[in-house]
Amino acid sequence: MTGRTRVLVVDDEAAILRFLKSAIEANNYEMASAGTVAEATQRIAADPPDIVLLDLALPDGDGKDVIRRVREWSDVPIIVLSARDREVEKIEALDLGADDFVNKPFGVGELMARLRAALRHRMQRSGETPVVRIGGLEIDVPRRRVGRDGQEVRLTPKEFELLAFLARFAGKVVTHKQVLNAVWGPAHADDTQYLRVYVGQLRQKIEPDPSEPSVVLTEPGIGYRLAEPRDAAMPPS
Amino acid sequence: MPYVWSTIAVAAAVLIGYALRSLAPLPNVSLIFLLAVLFPAVSFGMWPAIYASFLSFLAYNFFFIHPIYTLTVAEPHELLALVIFLIVAIITSALAGRVRDQARETVMARTAAETERVRNTLLAAISHDFRTPLSSILGAATSLLDYRDKLGASAQADLLGQIKQEAEGLDEMVRNLLAITRIDAGGLELNYDWVDLREVVQRVINAARRRGAAQRITAALPGDLPMVRADAMLAEQALGNVVNNAVLHTPMETTITVDAVVDPASVSLRVTDDGPGIPAETLPHAFDKFVRVRRAGTAGREGTGLGLAIARGIVEAHRGSTVAQSPVADGRGTRVVLTFPREETSP
Numbered sequence: 001m002t003g004r005t006r007v008l009v010v011d012d013e014a015a016i017l018r019f020l021k022s023a024i025e026a027n028n029y030e031m032a033s034a035g036t037v038a039e040a041t042q043r044i045a046a047d048p049p050d051i052v053l054l055d056l057a058l059p060d061g062d063g064k065d066v067i068r069r070v071r072e073w074s075d076v077p078i079i080v081l082s083a084r085d086r087e088v089e090k091i092e093a094l095d096l097g098a099d100d101f102v103n104k105p106f107g108v109g110e111l112m113a114r115l116r117a118a119l120r121h122r123m124q125r126s127g128e129t130p131v132v133r134i135g136g137l138e139i140d141v142p143r144r145r146v147g148r149d150g151q152e153v154r155l156t157p158k159e160f161e162l163l164a165f166l167a168r169f170a171g172k173v174v175t176h177k178q179v180l181n182a183v184w185g186p187a188h189a190d191d192t193q194y195l196r197v198y199v200g201q202l203r204q205k206i207e208p209d210p211s212e213p214s215v216v217l218t219e220p221g222i223g224y225r226l227a228e229p230r231d232a233a234m235p236p237s
Numbered sequence: 238m239p240y241v242w243s244t245i246a247v248a249a250a251v252l253i254g255y256a257l258r259s260l261a262p263l264p265n266v267s268l269i270f271l272l273a274v275l276f277p278a279v280s281f282g283m284w285p286a287i288y289a290s291f292l293s294f295l296a297y298n299f300f301f302i303h304p305i306y307t308l309t310v311a312e313p314h315e316l317l318a319l320v321i322f323l324i325v326a327i328i329t330s331a332l333a334g335r336v337r338d339q340a341r342e343t344v345m346a347r348t349a350a351e352t353e354r355v356r357n358t359l360l361a362a363i364s365h366d367f368r369t370p371l372s373s374i375l376g377a378a379t380s381l382l383d384y385r386d387k388l389g390a391s392a393q394a395d396l397l398g399q400i401k402q403e404a405e406g407l408d409e410m411v412r413n414l415l416a417i418t419r420i421d422a423g424g425l426e427l428n429y430d431w432v433d434l435r436e437v438v439q440r441v442i443n444a445a446r447r448r449g450a451a452q453r454i455t456a457a458l459p460g461d462l463p464m465v466r467a468d469a470m471l472a473e474q475a476l477g478n479v480v481n482n483a484v485l486h487t488p489m490e491t492t493i494t495v496d497a498v499v500d501p502a503s504v505s506l507r508v509t510d511d512g513p514g515i516p517a518e519t520l521p522h523a524f525d526k527f528v529r530v531r532r533a534g535t536a537g538r539e540g541t542g543l544g545l546a547i548a549r550g551i552v553e554a555h556r557g558s559t560v561a562q563s564p565v566a567d568g569r570g571t572r573v574v575l576t577f578p579r580e581e582t583s584p
Contacts, residue, residue, distance in 0.1 A: 085412060087428050087470055105408055107401075176430070193431040193464055200433065211456075212443050218436060221428055221470040 005119065006030045008049035010040040010066060011081070012059050020053070023108040029115075037061040041069050044076065051119055052078045053111075054098070056089060064093055071097040077118040081106070087221035091175060094222075100172050101222075113228050117171025132167040134215055134227050137206055139167045148206060158183065159202050162195075163226075166216060171228035173219050199224065239281035243289040246273040251296050258301075266301045267318045270294075274322050278329035286326035294319040355421075358527055359414075366410060370403040377403075413543050416474065417526065420550030427468040427554055434504060434577075435462055437469065438495050441477045451489040452510070454480070457496040465504050465577045467555055472577070475551040478544035479508045479573045486571075487512030498574075503557070505576040515563040515571050523561040523573075524549040548575060 007024050011017055012035040024031040032049065034040040037060050044052065044066075052070075056063035067078055080093045080101040090101045099118045102111050124130070132139040136149040141164045146153045155163065161183045166174065180189045188194065199218075203210045217225045250273035254266045270293035278286035297318060298308055310316060377396040385393065419425045435458055442454050476495075483493045491512040498505040515523060527542040549559045552575050563571040 085415065085470065088426070105404070196431055196433040196436075196464060200435075211439050218440070220440075220473055221430070221468065 004028060004030045005051065006032065006049045007051050007053060007115070008040070008043060009033045009053045010035075010058070010063065011053070011055040012036065013055075016055075019108075020111075023112070027112055027115075035059070037063065037065050040066045044070050044074060048074065048076060050076070051115060051122075052076055053081060053115075054078055055081045055104075056086075056093065064089075064096055067093060067096040067098050075122075077122050079111075079114055079118055090222055094173070094175055113171065117228055121169065121172055132170050132226075132229050134170070134229055135208065137215055139163060141167060146206065153205050155202070155205060159198060159205070162198055163202060163206070163216075166224060166226040170226045173223055173225045175223040177223075179223065239277060239285040240288055243273075243277040243281070243285045244292065246276045247289055247292045247296055249273065250293065251300055254301060267297055267321075270297050270318075270322065271325060274326050275329055278326050279333040281330075282334055283327060283330040286330045287323060290319065290322035290326045293322050355526075363410075363414065367407065370407050370410075374400050374403050412474070413478070413547055416547045417543050417550065420547065420554070425471070425550065425554045427471065429466050430469060431464045432467040432469045432472055433464055434458075434472075434497065434506060437473050437476060438497075438506065440473060441480050442495065444477060445480050445484055448481075448484075450484040452484060452487060453492045454484075455492065455494050457494055459497060459499060462497055462499060463504060463579065466580050467577055468551075471551045471554070475548040475575060476506055476508070478548045479575065482544045482573070483508055483510045483512070483571065501579070503576050503578050505574050507572055507574045509565055509570060509572040511565075511570045514565075514569050515561070517563075520561060520563055524559060545573070548573075552577065 007029045009017060009020055009024075009031060011020075011033070017033050021031050021033075032043065032047075034043045035058070037058050040052075040054070040058075040063075043049075052066075054063050054066055058066075063080070067080075070076065070078070077099045078097070080090065080098045081104050082090050082093070082101055084103040093101065099121070100114050102114050130141075132141070138145075138147045140146070144160060144164075146155055146160065146163065162179065165179060165182050176192050176195055177189050180191060180195055184191065184194060199216055203213050203216055207213050207215050215227050217227060219225055247270070250270045254269050257269070258266065273293050274286055274289045277289045295308065298310065298315065299306060302315060303311070377399045380388070381393060381396050388396070416425075435456075438456050438458060442456055445454055480493065480495065483491075487493070487510050491510050493508065493510045496507050496509070498507065524545045526546045545559075545561070552559050555577055557575065557577045559576070560574040561571070562574070565572045
């Protein structure tokens with residue numbers, strides 16, 4: 001990567017672009033923008049950005065078309081901006097290959113956290129998951145060890161696999177289906193009740209306050225998100 | 238279905254024709270078949286009536302015209318029956334159709350007027366409810382623009398915090414308005430999945446505390462609380478609205494408890510407060526749109542009067558039910574119960 005990280009914002013609303021520009025530049029990234037599906041696809045091809053922020057409601061069509069087309073030849077991280085109550089749309093976007101989503105309207109701090117997580121995840125995509133630290137929690141995936149405030153936490157093999165999978169995508173959303181596929185196998189891709197039970201047990205063991213989870217965060221209707229490393233204080237969305 | 242009924246009408250005409258002819262010699266049985274054509278023409282329109290005309294002609298010919306039980310047309314005037322049946326079918330169905338259209342237009346006009354009335358109430362409520370947060374956002378923003386240099390750091394942070402908080406309030410109002418519009422249009426799409434109600438309750442309580450609820454809010458859920466099939470997001474919105482309603486309408490020293498009753502066929506979430514309760518005359522309308530209970534000494538500002546209506550809409554879309562009860566004990570308190578149906582396979 002040469003120079004500053006370049007963010008392409010695909011949105012047709014001037015007010016959004018205006019405040020995003022100041023926020024993105026304040027974080028020392030560079031920002032370019034596109035207002036339509038056609039322009040976005042063309043720009044990503046001609047001048048590839050490091051990451052794309054994509055609004056799904058565009059004047060000339062559905063933002064999901066951008067994901068569909070771009071994913072044919074590029075794995076640039078894509079973060080989708082979508083209204084809170086459009087879960088189905090978000091799941092579709094994630095299934096098409098989007099990396100994450102942010103609910104509209106959003107706080108800038110939350111958006112930047114997603115952006116960092118997606119960029120970080122892209123850089124470590126080839127290597128294996130290192131040790132992940134969130135608050136007082138330490139997940140050592142290669143050595144299959146989990147500690148909280150220096151004390152070892154005993155997890156069952158399934159609980160560990162679940163946590164390790166979430167840790168591999170720390171800071172990023174993973175859908176119920178993705179977790180079930182990876183940890184329980186494709187035959188159980190729809191058995192979300194297993195997942196809820198195990199997430200509940202896991203929270204009892206690793207959360208500082210299981211009644212207000214700050215490590216394994218719920219994305220209602222979509223999936224889970226392990227809190228961003230070193231930033232466990234981020235409030236659940 | 239119209240064709241089945243038309244066939245039945247013709248069959249009935251055959252039976253009536255036979256019955257009458259056994260009582261007295263009848264010169265013109267075809268008149269009875271005319272009734273069998275009129276009935277579908279009035280009830281179902283042209284094509285079923287034309288179908289009945291042909292069927293009547295065949296039945297009349299087969300059962301009543303010599304040689305009986307054959308379909309030979311001996312005389313040209315027998316075809317006249319068919320022609321008359323067809324004319325009656327077409328004219329009557331056209332007339333009946335016009336009457337039906339007029340009736341439909343009347344109903345549509347009435348529905349449009351009702352929709353217009355609801356829309357006006359909605360707009361009045363929205364403009365009123367939006368103005369308060371907008372005023373404070375505009376006020377805080379212009380204070381910062383005009384007097385930034387004179388304001389201390391904490392005053393600046395306070396104004397910025399106010400802008401954020403009021404904007405979040407507006408976002409929530411927009412969500413509720415979208416939800417009620419969808420519920421009214423019958424367009425609420427449920428994204429069914431296994432939902433851990435314990436988590437829903439916890440998230441709702443945490444959100445209420447984050448928004449600065451002054452009341453004591455506690456959860457008292459049984460250990461065997463089963464999962465239910467529901468839309469996680471909407472279930473959270475429904476319960477959130479009920480808890481929010483309790484927060485808005487009770488004094489600060491109130492205790493709000495969320496508990497659950499587990500039945501073989503359902504799980505009920507109950508939000509109970511020990512506040513002053515709802516007046517008896519308002520209770521039957523607790524779940525109606527734009528019904529607000531005004532009481533002195535409550536902690537919060539007014540709501541939009543949509544919260545409980547949305548909660549009911551969401552729960553009913555899940556084929557569940559809602560109940561409001563007040564007083565709960567010692568002449569005080571309000572309890573709102575959201576009942577979700579259970580599937581036998583719930584773990």
